[in-house]
Each structure stands twice: as structure tokens, then as C-alpha cells.
Amino acid sequence: MEMKFENPFGADKKRPYIIAGPCSAETEEQVLGIAHELKDQNIDLYRAGIWKPRTKPGSFEGVGALGLKWLRRVKEETGLKVTTEVANRVHVDECLYHDIDVLWIGARTTVNPFSVQDIADALEGVDIPVMVKNPINADLKLWIGGIERLYKAGITKIAAIHRGFSSFGETNYRNAPTWQIPIELKRQFPDLLIINDNSHICGRRDILKDVAQVAMDLNFDGLMTEVHNNPDKAWSDAAQQITPKVFGQLVSDLVIREKGGTSVDQSDLAVLRSKIDVLDDELLRILDDRMKLAEEIGVYKKANNISILQPERWNAILEKSEKKATNLGLSVEFINKLFRSVHQESINHQEEIMK
Missing domain, CATH: 1.20.59.10 (Chorismate mutase)
Structure with missing residues (x-):
């Protein structure tokens, strides 16, 4: 299927597009506090998980629709655009009601065509950008299939999020980057923006910068990083989150190379x-x-x-x-x-x- 995508971030700009914010919205104070610390860092989207798909029951599964009101306050107070994850039609309806700017589909949802189709059906006729994370397993066709379902529903402002793939045994990563899969996705769809989720690839803070730099060297279009004002006390994924200050330094240290052509810096x-x-x-x-x-x-x-x-x-x-x-x-x-x-x-x- 031939697909032509629009930029989900609006006006084109020099790379990278930056998405940052906490893994989970925990309290109104936490959500607003982090947003105010990030508002002057030139980020393109403020992210926060409202519904959290957890591996085991009993873990913190998000504050639910209440958190969408906090994201709306973020927009009002900081001017930042906001995004959150959706996994079904109900989530979509709640986000549209609360004027969320961009939606993303998580890895556990992308892996299920029924769930993606449910979201696509709910979005038919709606002009809203959607980002699609790769499925948990290393299946490029499944990733493309999820994107196609949204495209057929009339969504053209689409980006892909590379968050790595589950693998058996111990590795240096929480989710193996398996870079050749997003590289092949970009080869097949050159105008599809691909964002690197270094937080979920790494699973820990000490290699976040290294993975982000590899993504930039491979001409990825942006970065999605989990940022918390008190990472060690985060209610979910504490080990992979960093403070706004550390995040600001990470972004400023990135070497951004020009796409294509030749240049003196090789x-x-x-x-x-x-x-x-x-x-x-x-x-x-x-x-x-x-x-x-x-x-x-x-x-x-x-x-x-x-x-x-x-x-x-x-x-x-x-x-x-x-x-x-x-x-x-x-x-x-x-x-x-x-x-x-x-x-x-x-x-x-x-x-x-x-x-």
C-alpha cells in the first residue's frame, strides 16, 4: 500500500523533534512541575502516561482520565502540546474530549491488530496526529500493518516510535534496539518520521545518551525520553528516568549531523x-x-x-x-x-x- 505522510509535529524544523515528560502522570503537582521545568527547553511534545499497561496485575496502572485534566492544565499554563498513550476506543474518546494534541499507540497494543483497528475506527474522520510504537516482537510487517490501519482510517499525520524489541536472555538493554528494523521501515517510507524512545530501549539512565546519539547518527528524526523531577521516587520505570536538568544536558550534547549529501565533517x-x-x-x-x-x-x-x-x-x-x-x-x-x-x-x- 502506498502511503504519503504529513508531519505530525506541524511545521518542519531542523532535527531532532523532542518529546519529554514522565513515564506516568502521578499527581497534578508532579505533572505540572515537570512541565514548567521543561517548557523552556524547546521540546515539541510533553508526554505522560495516563493509562499504563503493566506486565503484572497489582502494579501502578495509571491515574486514568483524571490525568487528562492535568495535561490540559499543562497546555494552558506552559503552551506545550501534550501527548499520551491510548489502547482502545474509550481512551481515544477521553483524549479527544480533553483536547489532547497527539496520541500514541504503545508496543503492547501495536502487537494486536484487533486493538489497533478499534483505535483506527474510533479515529475515522478525526484530524489528529498519531504515533505508533513498534510491536514488542521484532516484526516489521506488524508495525507497518498498524500504521496502515490508521492510514486507511484517514489519519495521515503519523510518526513511528522505535522503542526496541523484547529478546530472550540477558542483554545490555531492556529492549534490544535491533536497529536494522527501523532502518528498513525508513527505507520503505522515507517521509515517515521515526522517533527513538531511548528510555525503553535502555531501561537505565547510564546509557541513555549513547543510544540517543546512535539514533541521531542513523538519521532518526527525534527523541522520546522519560523525564521526572524525582526519578528515584517515580511510580513506574524509575531506573530509566532522568531529571529535566540532566535531560537538557543530554539534548545539548547530541551531535546532529546533516541528512544526505556530502559535508566537510564527514x-x-x-x-x-x-x-x-x-x-x-x-x-x-x-x-x-x-x-x-x-x-x-x-x-x-x-x-x-x-x-x-x-x-x-x-x-x-x-x-x-x-x-x-x-x-x-x-x-x-x-x-x-x-x-x-x-x-x-x-x-x-x-x-x-x-x-
Whole structure:
């Protein structure tokens, strides 16, 4: 389906578009206090979660429609535009009644086409910008499908929000960025703005700036960051929120490179190197996962008195890898050296367990 998108932020400006505010609206004082601290930081949207989809029941699930009145006061007192998450038709109706400027659809909703369609039906004939977060799982078609449902309902002011993807096992992130998926989305829809939600990718404060910079180096259009006036006391996602002051410094420290063309600061080269850095990080994570599996195999071998080296298995791995290398245009010599090194490291890990 061919789609042409309008800028959901209004007039075009130089990157990045900035969205900031607390994970959750907790109290009227908290919502207004943060907004007043952010109003002079040139942000484009003030965000606050009103309804919070939680993994387990019993967690704080948001203040509900009451918080929409607080967001309306933010608009009146600061002049900031406001946005919040919606997950169903009732949420949409409440937001439209309270004059919320922009809506966003969360990852847990995007993953369910029935829910997205319900929201799309509720918005048919309404001229309001909508941002769509990627689904929890790394499924580009599902992400595009959610955007298409809104577009068919007449919504053309759409942006995508990249908040990372759930992955099994321990990683350096709360949600793995898997950058190639939003990059492919941008390739297919060049006029679709993509906002990076570094808070949900990171899950912790210390790497927020690094992820935000990678997003800017990859020509993302903006940033969505959770900001709280007392992050450690936040009612939800405390570990990933930062103060308005720290946020202001994060944004001012970002290096914003020009899109396309050539420039004396070699911005194109920097973008390519950023992509290499992202893939290197992913390679290291995969190697770490492989070594953990090798250790589990070592435990099994020790318990069952099996020797570490299994020549038939090792020969099969080498043969299969060399065939794949040829098909992929990689040199057999390189793959041979790589897999021999990986195999030796696996043996080292298993020898430690055997001891």
C-alpha cells in the first residue's frame, strides 16, 4: 500500500523533534512541575502516561482520565502540546474530549491488530496526529500493518516510535534496539518520521545518551525520553528516568549531523561507522549467548562423563559454515578462522567447568 505522510509535529524544523515528560502522570503537582521545568527547553511534545499497561496485575496502572485534566492544565499554563498513550476506543474518546494534541499507540497494543483497528475506527474522520510504537516482537510487517490501519482510517499525520524489541536472555538493554528494523521501515517510507524512545530501549539512565546519539547518527528524526523531577521516587520505570536538568544536558550534547549529501565533517562516514558499531555490539551479544550455551553443554558433558571434543560434530559445523560462507560471498578462509576461534573459546569455557 502506498502511503504519503504529513508531519505530525506541524511545521518542519531542523532535527531532532523532542518529546519529554514522565513515564506516568502521578499527581497534578508532579505533572505540572515537570512541565514548567521543561517548557523552556524547546521540546515539541510533553508526554505522560495516563493509562499504563503493566506486565503484572497489582502494579501502578495509571491515574486514568483524571490525568487528562492535568495535561490540559499543562497546555494552558506552559503552551506545550501534550501527548499520551491510548489502547482502545474509550481512551481515544477521553483524549479527544480533553483536547489532547497527539496520541500514541504503545508496543503492547501495536502487537494486536484487533486493538489497533478499534483505535483506527474510533479515529475515522478525526484530524489528529498519531504515533505508533513498534510491536514488542521484532516484526516489521506488524508495525507497518498498524500504521496502515490508521492510514486507511484517514489519519495521515503519523510518526513511528522505535522503542526496541523484547529478546530472550540477558542483554545490555531492556529492549534490544535491533536497529536494522527501523532502518528498513525508513527505507520503505522515507517521509515517515521515526522517533527513538531511548528510555525503553535502555531501561537505565547510564546509557541513555549513547543510544540517543546512535539514533541521531542513523538519521532518526527525534527523541522520546522519560523525564521526572524525582526519578528515584517515580511510580513506574524509575531506573530509566532522568531529571529535566540532566535531560537538557543530554539534548545539548547530541551531535546532529546533516541528512544526505556530502559535508566537510564527514557525517556520512560517521553514520556508516555508527552502523558498524551497532552490529559489533550485536555480534558481541550473540557471542556471549553462544558461550553461555557452550557452558550448559559443558555441564551436561561433565554430568554424563562425555569428552569435550566431539570431532564429528566439529567437522559438521565447519563444513556447513564454509558452504554458507561461499553462498554469502565471504571467504572460506575468514569463516574458517572465525569459527575455529569461537570453537576454541567454547572449549576453554567447557574446560573450566570440567575442572
